[in-house]
């Protein structure tokens with residue numbers, strides 16, 4: 180069994196500026212609300228093979244600005260619930276990046292690795308060491324800041340918030356830090 | 358070294374002397390904006406164990422994305438939100454027909470200089486037109502704010518855009534925005550705070566300035582800011598819901614990038630399918646066939662946009678086989694446009710007027726295209742599938758061009774009509 184902080188999987192490689200309308204089409208945003216149903220529509224307009232072919236811990240490797248466009252969280256949830264292990268990109272759209280971290284789906288910025296990794300190869304990501312091992316060698320990325328790791332370690336923002344709310348029930352009130 | 362707008366306001370809100378780009382700060386926003394997606398956020402809030410929201414006054418909730426409800430499912434979505442609003446006692450709730458969230462937030466005096474607006478909508482940057490720090494966040498983040506009152510933000514790097522000169526006839530803030538987006542690219546300001554400066558910006562009316570802060574989302578920015586001036590203060594006089602204190606960047610602040618443009622050299626621009634940064638001068642694509650012309654949205658559905666459309670189309674007719682859809686961005690805009698006769702002019706020309714809201718902007722209802730059809734739109738996004746079907750094309754333009762194209766059935770420069 181590999182450790183919780185290591186992700187090993189097959190690569191699905193995509194280009195630059197893939198927007199949330201093709202990751203999770205807007206027409207489903209108010210009709211498909213159960214996260215369990217979302218993987219079926221993942222990347223529907225970009226890669227018709229993806230939703231049927233994705234396996235647990237597979238990894239998307241993408242160019243710049245992955246997840247640009249609308250702020251819809253389903254564009255992260257549909258991948259997370261489909262079993263995706265991580266996304267490595269040259270850069271992420273801001274809200275998409277936040278949604279990933281808050282859903283505890285590792286979103287890693289590593290431009291050199293993106294250029295070196297081929298579609299379909301199996302790579303290994305060590306979150307703790309900040310390393311990506313692929314056919315072309317080892318690449319390093321900036322480990323996540325401590326504040327984010329806390330959310331990440333709780334399993335996402337939802338359990339993180341739930342934990343704080345639960346603690347605050349034993350204290351008098353929750354006082355925000357600002 | 359001085360500080361940028363983003364550094365100053367985030368330091369102030371975090372209770373720190375100063376902050377640096379890349380730093381993570383914990384912020385309590387002044388406004389937490391949500392719309393039809395409030396229903397799923399309620400679900401997440403419950404899952405988190407949330408019972409009572411942290412601060413009812415912080416919320417601004419709008420029913421606009423599919424409003425009035427086009428299907429039973431949407432209607433139930435709305436009902437869940439109304440129930441929640443009533444039970445929680447949330448004062449700032451705007452039901453169907455009031456208009457698009459970003460526009461109504463400004464009209465209601467809830468987007469204020471020196472304040473922070475976080476919204477579960479990617480165009481929350483819009484609020485920067487009033488000198489606020491407006492940024493989009495995800496649904497879980499919104500639910501977490503409802504529960505805890507605060508959220509982490511990464512202090513962004515800043516870009517300064519300086520626009521000199523004045524815009525020419527037929528050229529609007531939309532064309533300036535498209536020009537800048539084409540120049541910087543869809544990721545040109547990723548994670549960054551964008552500040553708009555220069556005499557061309559100062560000369561713009563608030564409605565036109567809002568096009569800029571709204572569309573800054575299309576270069577990947579975190580927030581977009583225009584220094585609030587007398588125009589803003591005059592507008593807020595009698596409207597502002599709270600006492601506010603503007604925040605301005607220091608003149609010696611450190612910007613990652615400073616870009617300068619000369620407004621007088623900019624011509625009418627079009628964003629071609631299927632990305633907003635696929636921008637070309639209007640002159641290169643006039644004559645392109647269209648099936649539908651759409652004027653509306655938070656980007657260009659305000660009074661001056663309806664006035665521009667009415668001016669172009671007055672005494673003419675929408676072309677045979679072409680549809681023209683007009684949706685005022687808010688009920689206030691609608692009332693003013695009625696009073697000034699713009700609605701009548703548009704109706705006489707054969708346009709369809711729909712109730713205020715987002716309409717077909719993201720493919721929900723009230724004018725979605727058929728497979729294979731082409732729309733010219735005054736909105737902010739033309740992504741594949743945006744208006745409902747991936748087999749259709751969207752061109753983005755200023756309202757003058759949209760109206761002129763409705764008359765001819767092909768993409769048309771308004772000067773060739775009037």
Ligand code: SF4
Pocket residue numbers: 422457458459478480654655656714715718719736737
């Ligand atoms: S009008 Fe369009 S861009 Fe504006 S808030 Fe509505 S859906 Fe979003």
